[in-house]
Amino acid sequence: xxxxxxxxxxxxxMKKISVLGSTGSIGVQALEVAKTHDIKINAIAANSNIDLLxxxxxxxxxxxxxxxxxxxxxxxKLRLRDTSVKFLSxxxxxxxxxxxxxxxxxxxxxxxxxxxxxxxxxxGAGIDVALANKETLVAGGKIxxxxxxNKKVKLLPVDSEHSAIFQCLQGNDENQINKIFLTASGxxxxxxxxxxxxxxxxxxxxxxxxxxxxxxxxxxxxxxxxKGLEFIEAKWLFDLDPEQIEVVVHKQSVIHSxxxxxxxxxxxxxxxxxxxxxxxxxLLYPRRLNCPTKQLSLVEYGSLxxxxxxxxxxxxxxxxxxxxxxxxAYPCIINxxxxxxxxxxxNEKIRFMxxxxxxxxxxxxxxxxxxxxxxxxxxxxxxxxxxxxxxMSGGSL
Numbered sequence: 001x002x003x004x005x006x007x008x009x010x011x012x013x014m015k016k017i018s019v020l021g022s023t024g025s026i027g028v029q030a031l032e033v034a035k036t037h038d039i040k041i042n043a044i045a046a047n048s049n050i051d052l053l054x055x056x057x058x059x060x061x062x063x064x065x066x067x068x069x070x071x072x073x074x075x076x077k078l079r080l081r082d083t084s085v086k087f088l089s090x091x092x093x094x095x096x097x098x099x100x101x102x103x104x105x106x107x108x109x110x111x112x113x114x115x116x117x118x119x120x121x122x123x124g125a126g127i128d129v130a131l132a133n134k135e136t137l138v139a140g141g142k143i144x145x146x147x148x149x150n151k152k153v154k155l156l157p158v159d160s161e162h163s164a165i166f167q168c169l170q171g172n173d174e175n176q177i178n179k180i181f182l183t184a185s186g187x188x189x190x191x192x193x194x195x196x197x198x199x200x201x202x203x204x205x206x207x208x209x210x211x212x213x214x215x216x217x218x219x220x221x222x223x224x225x226x227k228g229l230e231f232i233e234a235k236w237l238f239d240l241d242p243e244q245i246e247v248v249v250h251k252q253s254v255i256h257s258x259x260x261x262x263x264x265x266x267x268x269x270x271x272x273x274x275x276x277x278x279x280x281x282x283l284l285y286p287r288r289l290n291c292p293t294k295q296l297s298l299v300e301y302g303s304l305x306x307x308x309x310x311x312x313x314x315x316x317x318x319x320x321x322x323x324x325x326x327x328x329a330y331p332c333i334i335n336x337x338x339x340x341x342x343x344x345x346x347n348e349k350i351r352f353m354x355x356x357x358x359x360x361x362x363x364x365x366x367x368x369x370x371x372x373x374x375x376x377x378x379x380x381x382x383x384x385x386x387x388x389x390x391x392m393s394g395g396s397l
Contacts, residue, residue, distance in 0.1 A: 016042040017130075017283060018064075018097050020118055021109035022056055023049035025214055026132045026158065026275060030107050031056060033280045036292050043097040045088070047110070048072055054079050061085075064100070066093035068114070091117065098122040105283065108133045109158070111216055112339055113381055116140050120374060123153045130282035132158035134229045139332040140377045141236035155237065156282040161230055162237055163278030164256035164269035170286070172261065174239065181258040181266070182234055183250040184227040184309060190249060194313055200352045202345065219342045220316075223355055224309060228320025229338075232331050235324055242325050247317065249307040254296065272296050315356040319363060329369045329380045336384035337362035344392050354392075362388045 017034065021027045022044035034041055045066035046053040057065050057080055066088035067076045073089040080087070088096055091114070098106055098121040106122040107130040108115050115133030120140070122129050124147065131137070136144055148155050157163050165180050188207050189197060205222040206215060220226035227247055234245055256278075258268035271277045274293040281288070311318040316338070323330035337359040344350045350358070362384055371377050 015104065016040045016102055017105045017107055018043035018045075018062075018100065018103045019107045019109065020045045020094055020097065020115070021107075021111065021132070022046050023052040024109055024111065026109035026279065027107070028052075029276045030109065030279050030283065031060060032292055033276055033283060034060070037280075037284065037289060039283060042102050043100060045094055045097055045110075050076055050079070057083065057085060063102070064088055064097055066090075066097055068094065068110075094118045095121045098127070099125040101125065101127075103127050105130055105156075107158070107279075107283070108136065111214060113139060113336065116144075116377065117374065119144060120147060123147050123151050123155075126151050126153060128154040128156065130156045130158050130279075132279075134159070134226075134233060135335055137233045137236045138229050138335045139381065140371070140374065141232065141331065143371065143374065143377070145236050145239075156285055157233075157237060158275075158278055158282050159230060159233070160253075160273075160275060160278045161257040162233060163281055165234065165238060165259055167269045167281065168257070168259040168267040169238070172259075176261050177238070177240070177244065178260045178262050178264065179244040179246055180234060180238065180240065181260065181268075182227065182230060182245055182247050183253070183255055183257050184224065184247055185221065185253045186249040186251050186307075186309070187221040187224060187226075189222055190251070190307075190309075192313065194353065197313070197353050198351070202348055202352075205345075205352055215346055216339075216342055219345060219355075220338070222352070223316040224314035225316035225320065225338050225342075225355075227309070228317045229335065231317075231320055232324045242321060247309050249309050250304065251307075252301055252304050254298075254301055254304055270296060270298075316359065319356065319360055323363065326368065329366065329371050329376075330363060332371060332377055332380050333363055333366055333384045334359060336381045337388045340385050340388045341392070350392060358388055358392055361391060 019027050023046040041060040041062045043062045043064035048069040050072050064086045070089045077087050098118040105128045108119050109132035113135045116136050119136040157166050206218050208218050253273040255268045255270050258266050260266045276293045280291050323334045341355040341358045
């Protein structure tokens with residue numbers, strides 16, 4: 001995409017950002033980066049963690065604060081009644097923050113489909129977006145990218161893998177790309193067979209070897225769905241064909257991804273597995289300043305390993321690749337089905353291996369359909385969720 005190669009016009013006197021998902025893992029680390037570099041926090045928003053949201057409001061003194069869970073709106077107002085902050089709630093609140101012209105950048109780190117409309121709102125207002133919400137591009141990739149191109153807005157990737165690719169592309173023309181290597185940690189179950197995975201528990205699946213993340217994304221990492229969603233994101237962010245994206249399991253999570261150019265030269269981005277590095281790069285792009293993390297010591301790691309993922313065992317990864325090759329609504333459907341399946345697994349209503357089975361069943365049910373608007377995305381998202389909920393209510397497949 002052309003905007004990735006435009007020289008940045010960052011003005012040091014303009015450092016106002018808003019953070020959606022401020023109480024989540026990405027949001028908390030983003031606020032730490034902002035504090036380190038004196039970035040002004042214009043607004044913050046959270047789903048329901050009212051204790052941390054109150055603490056963040058008092059520390060960073062934003063002009064606006066939004067609680068997505070409208071049932072907690074009154075309590076938030078009561079707790080912060082001694083402040084001059086403007087209180088917002090629900091989707092309307094997220095979108096008001098996203099459209100605020102006082103923002104130089106919006107960091108969208110909410111989880112789920114709820115992140116799509118705020119991203120579109122910010123782009124529509126001409127505001128650059130630091131994107132940590134996978135569903136934005138998985139569900140509405142073409143719609144989002146077309147609007148960003150039309151509005152000449154930058155989408156700066158926050159995911160460590162996409163940030164790595166973005167960093168490796170600096171100073172090069174996009175038409176020089178041969179392919180990209182999208183690295184994956186492999187999650188807690190890499191190397192296991194299907195028979196082994198039939199026995200894993202929720203507690204097992206929530207133990208990620210390298211990263212500390214929210215429950216939903218941790219389960220996605222265990223199924224390799226997370227890497228599948230990132231595969232779809234990479235296709236849209238960097239305007240690639242699916243055949244130009246190769247997934248490589250790299251257990252150490254030191255090489256965050258790499259780009260192979262037409263001359264077969266490969267440029268990789270390395271660093272300790274700490275999300276503050278890609279977060280800071282997005283917020284301060286193109287500047288590189290000291291980051292509140294540790295330095296990488298290659299000697300301490302000693303060796304780095306690379307393996308192929310098992311597409312038969314971790315079927316979610318293959319389903320994602322197939323969905324973006326089919327195109328149309330299929331990436332949106334797979335995302336919606338996955339959200340519902342993971343929710344059921346987290347509530348211990350289905351087994352780990354049922355996640356991919358229910359997702360595949362949902363994909364197979366729907367015929368090909370184009371998505372041309374946000375309303376189209378919302379409609380197919382609702383239909384996919386209703387279908388898989390109905391299937392899951394009958395028990396395991």
